[in-house]
Amino acid sequence: MHPAISVKNLSKRYDSGFEALKNVNLEIEHGEIFALLGPNGAGKTTLISTICGIVNPTAGSILVDGNDIVKDYRAARSLIGLVPQELTTDAFETVWATVSFSRGLFGKPANPAYIEQTLKSLSLWDKKDDKIMTLSGGMKRRVLIAKALSHEPQILFLDEPTAGVDVELRKAMWDVVRSLRESGVTIILTTHYIEEAEEMAERVGVISHGEIILVQDKTELMSKLGQKQMTLHLQERIGGIPGSLSAYSLDISDDGEMLTYTYDTHGERTGITALLADLSQAGVKFKDLTTSQSSLEDIFVSLVGKPK
Amino acid sequence: MNIHAVRAIYGFEMARAWRTLSQSIVSPVLSTSLYFIVFGSAIGSRITEIDGVSYGSFIVPGLIMLSLLTQSIANASFGIYFPRFTGTIYEVLSAPVSYVEILIGYVGAAATKSIILGLIILATAGLFVELEIAHWFWMLLFLVMTSVTFSLFGFILGIWADGFEKLQIVPLLVITPLTFLGGSFYSIDMLPPFWQTVTLFNPVVYLISGFRWSFYEIADVNIGVSVGMTLLFLAACLIAVWWIFRTGYRLKS
Numbered sequence: 001m002h003p004a005i006s007v008k009n010l011s012k013r014y015d016s017g018f019e020a021l022k023n024v025n026l027e028i029e030h031g032e033i034f035a036l037l038g039p040n041g042a043g044k045t046t047l048i049s050t051i052c053g054i055v056n057p058t059a060g061s062i063l064v065d066g067n068d069i070v071k072d073y074r075a076a077r078s079l080i081g082l083v084p085q086e087l088t089t090d091a092f093e094t095v096w097a098t099v100s101f102s103r104g105l106f107g108k109p110a111n112p113a114y115i116e117q118t119l120k121s122l123s124l125w126d127k128k129d130d131k132i133m134t135l136s137g138g139m140k141r142r143v144l145i146a147k148a149l150s151h152e153p154q155i156l157f158l159d160e161p162t163a164g165v166d167v168e169l170r171k172a173m174w175d176v177v178r179s180l181r182e183s184g185v186t187i188i189l190t191t192h193y194i195e196e197a198e199e200m201a202e203r204v205g206v207i208s209h210g211e212i213i214l215v216q217d218k219t220e221l222m223s224k225l226g227q228k229q230m231t232l233h234l235q236e237r238i239g240g241i242p243g244s245l246s247a248y249s250l251d252i253s254d255d256g257e258m259l260t261y262t263y264d265t266h267g268e269r270t271g272i273t274a275l276l277a278d279l280s281q282a283g284v285k286f287k288d289l290t291t292s293q294s295s296l297e298d299i300f301v302s303l304v305g306k307p308k
Numbered sequence: 309m310n311i312h313a314v315r316a317i318y319g320f321e322m323a324r325a326w327r328t329l330s331q332s333i334v335s336p337v338l339s340t341s342l343y344f345i346v347f348g349s350a351i352g353s354r355i356t357e358i359d360g361v362s363y364g365s366f367i368v369p370g371l372i373m374l375s376l377l378t379q380s381i382a383n384a385s386f387g388i389y390f391p392r393f394t395g396t397i398y399e400v401l402s403a404p405v406s407y408v409e410i411l412i413g414y415v416g417a418a419a420t421k422s423i424i425l426g427l428i429i430l431a432t433a434g435l436f437v438e439l440e441i442a443h444w445f446w447m448l449l450f451l452v453m454t455s456v457t458f459s460l461f462g463f464i465l466g467i468w469a470d471g472f473e474k475l476q477i478v479p480l481l482v483i484t485p486l487t488f489l490g491g492s493f494y495s496i497d498m499l500p501p502f503w504q505t506v507t508l509f510n511p512v513v514y515l516i517s518g519f520r521w522s523f524y525e526i527a528d529v530n531i532g533v534s535v536g537m538t539l540l541f542l543a544a545c546l547i548a549v550w551w552i553f554r555t556g557y558r559l560k561s
Contacts, residue, residue, distance in 0.1 A: 014561055052402040056560050074310070077404040088395030092327060093320075104316030105403040147399070 002066035003027045004155050004186040005051060010060035012046055012210075020046040022210040024060070028188060030154075033181055035201030035218075036190040039304060043210040044190040045085055048157050052082045064155065078106060081153030085160040085190075087140045091133035095124055098132060099146045106151035118149050122176060138169040145176065156180060158189040162196060174200055194300055198222075208304045222293070230272065232259040232279075233288040242282040248275050259284075313405040317413025318420075321387050325421050332383065333425060336375045340429050343371050344436040347493065358495050359526040364437035369520040370492030372429050376422050376454050377487055377512070381479050384418035384462030389469055392558075401560065407553035415459045422455035440523065446531075447522035453538050454515055460545035467558050486512045491520075496528045511541055 005028040012021040020043045028034050038044050049055040051062050053069055053076075062069045064076035090098050099115050119125045122142045127135060132143060141161065148156060158177070162170040177200060181187055191197055197204050198218070205215040214221070237256040248271065251260045263270045279286070325332045348364030355363040391397040400410060433439060441447050469475045490512030496504055507513055508529075518534025521527035527534070551557070 049398075054398055054401045054560060056556055074404040074406075077402060080402070082398070082402050084395070084398050086395055088398060090394075090396055092324075097323070101316050101320050102399060104312045104319075105399060105405065107310040107312050107404055109312060 001030070002063065004030045004032075004065060005188070006063040007047075007051070008061045008063075010047075010050065010062060011058045012043075012050060012055060013058045020210050021050070021057075024207075024210075024212050026205060026212055026215065028186060030065075030186055031181070031184055032202050033177065033187045033189070033200055035197035035204045036188065036207055037192070037194065037197050037204055037300060038190070038207035039192055042207045044207055045159055046210075047207070048082070048159050048188070048190060052080055052157065053077055074107075078151070079154045081148035081151065081156045083141075083144045083148045083156070083158045083161060085163065087137060087144065089132045089140055089143060092131060094129050094131055095119065095135075095143055095146070096128040098143065099150050102147040103150040106153075108151045114152070115146075115150060118146050121179070122146050123172075138165050141165060141169075141173075145173075149180075153185070155186045155188070158187065160190055160192070162191070162193065170196075206300060206303055213303060227262055227264055227298070228270075228291055228293050230261045230263070230289065230291045232261070232286040233257065233290075234259065235285040235287050238284060242284065244282050245275075245278055245284075248278075259286075310405050310409050313403060314409050314413050314416075317400070317405075317410065318417045321414060321417030322420065324387070325383075325417075332379070332421060333428065336379055336425055337428055337432055340371050340375055341432055341436070343367070344433060348437050358498075359524070361524050361526065362438065365439060365524070366495075366520075367493055368430070368433045368437060368439060369523050370487075370490075370516050371433070372426050372451075373454065373490075373512070373516050373519055374487045374492055375429055376426050376451070377458050377483055377515075378479055379425055380418055380422040380455050380458035381462035381465060381483060383421050384415055384459040385466035385469065385475055385478075386462075387414050387418055387466065388463055389466035389475055392467070393472075397559070411460075411463070411549060411553075415456065415463050418459035418462060419452070419455040422459060423451055426451050426455065442525050443522040447519070450515070450519045450522055450534075450538070453542065454519070457538065457542040457545055460542070460549060464545060464548050464552065467552055470558070483512075486510050487516075491516045491528055495526075511537060514538065 005026070007024055007026040010021055010024040011019070013019050024043075024047060026047075036044050036047065046055060050057050051064070051069065053073060062076075064079055067076040067079075069076045090101075093101070096115070096119075099119065100110065100112075103110065103115065116125070119128055122145060124139070124142050124146055127139060132140060135143065145158075145161070161177075162173055165173065174196075177187055177189070189196070189200065201218050203215065204218050204221055206213050234257055238252070239256060241250050241252055241259070249262050251262075252258070253260070261272075261275060263272070344364065344367075347367055352363035352367075357363065358366045388397075391400065430439075465475065465478050489507065490510050491507070496507050496513065499507065514529060514534045514537035517528040518531055518538065521531050521534070552559070
């Protein structure tokens with residue numbers, strides 16, 4: 001079986017000379033949720049637009065379920081639904097008309113029952129006869145999702161689906177994405193909200209300056225690169241870190257009430273036992289202890305911020 | 309052939325026309341009626357016949373052409389420019405449609421609107437002046453060819469334009485003068501010899517002359533030349549469109 005998306009040696013140089021993508025290689029499997037993570041201007045949208053046929057690649061090839069996006073563009077594009085980043089809608093059309101239009105455009109015969117079901121699943125049914133210009137931003141986003149789903153695609157691209165969307169709607173959107181995934185749709189979403197990738201994705205690709213710098217299973221990525229922090233709440237303030245503890249990577253809070261110890265979870269030894277023994281020897285007592293794992297965001301910053 | 313897509317684009321564009329009915333049908337019909345009243349009835353009654361045809365009747369083919377040209381260009385250019393402007397073009401570009409299908413959808417709809425408009429104006433003209441159509445077949449052929457050709461031209465304009473100003477400037481600064489100087493309101497042998505020669509470089513002359521011939525069998529240039537020039541312009545537009553799609557000019561980066 002072919003991968004859902006297979007990108008090989010893809011490069012894109014715009015007429016301005018800007019290199020948006022540099023030799024990108026990426027495979028996305030059927031049925032997974034893949035998050036493409038990167039700061040603004042990293043090349044996320046260019047990559048998606050190239051796969052969807054909106055941007056011409058400078059070099060390299062892309063296969064969608066084995067179909068070349070240039071030679072077999074009909075087969076390739078029929079499989080894909082795209083939800084763009086910008087809220088680009090036909091302001092004067094009704095919700096029903098614009099979604100029906102999308103279905104036709106992608107070569108599917110009219111199917112009012114399916115469109116009704118799609119609109120209902122996105123809580124758009126009672127808005128079906130409203131003009132798009134009268135809808136709120138969040139509703140417009142849903143209309144774009146309905147348009148992308150109108151032709152029953154197997155692969156769905158969500159380009160920053162929750163940008164500018166309130167928390168409640170964001171959660172609702174995630175539910176929609178999950179239920180789509182359950183129905184077997186492959187989902188690729190771009191985001192610069194780490195929490196979104198963390199919440200949704202099974203695999204994460206990090207893109208920066210047009211290069212994919214990492215593709216990994218999310219939990220693996222987090223455990224592999226994750227650092228943990230142990231915070232000790234002290235019984236008594238201390239003026240500074242005792243000299244006998246200088247070998248540990250300890251930070252002291254400004255008020256002298258907390259000590260923070262940073263350690264690697266995938267190291268053989270975390271050094272916790274030794275630290276605790278040394279602490280009691282130094283006479284430092286603590287009343288509480290918490291540990292926290294670094295989030296994808298911390299990992300991300302450490303990756304993207306890495307000097308070249 | 310993705311027939312559903314052609315139908316979707318065509319239907320979308322036709323729906324736009326209904327939504328803007330006053331702009332796409334009512335206003336051109338009204339302005340043409342004003343021409344009939346002013347030139348045809350009021351001033352025309354003081355002008356002697358041209359080649360045996362009353363002045364009011366004489367200007368009918370030219371006035372229809374004037375509307376066909378401006379409306380074909382306006383409709384088709386706006387139809388493709390607006391999605392580019394708002395960004396909704398992404399959907400068409402990412403859809404499994406060929407360029408030919410896109411073209412049939414957009415240009416077909418624009419041409420259809422022009423043809424309908426042309427026939428409405430023709431019917432309206434019948435209310436003001438006496439009409440006779442000697443060659444129905446040729447009249448309809450010119451009507452269709454002109455609508456298609458200038459809708460294609462409008463499509464090209466809508467892709468070339470990178471602002472609303474450019475969208476307006478070509479119809480206003482190029483097409484309207486060419487049409488007025490193309491014999492809409494006069495026979496070109498009423499001009500001094502020098503200007504008669506200059507006029508022959510105006511492509512619109514051939515369209516109006518051929519169209520008028522299909523009504524009254526009077527023409528400034530040979531009917532064969534008229535058909536030839538129209539086809540030539542059609543071919544030029546098709547080549548331009550072919551190049552646009554081949555290179556993705558202003559559609560894809």
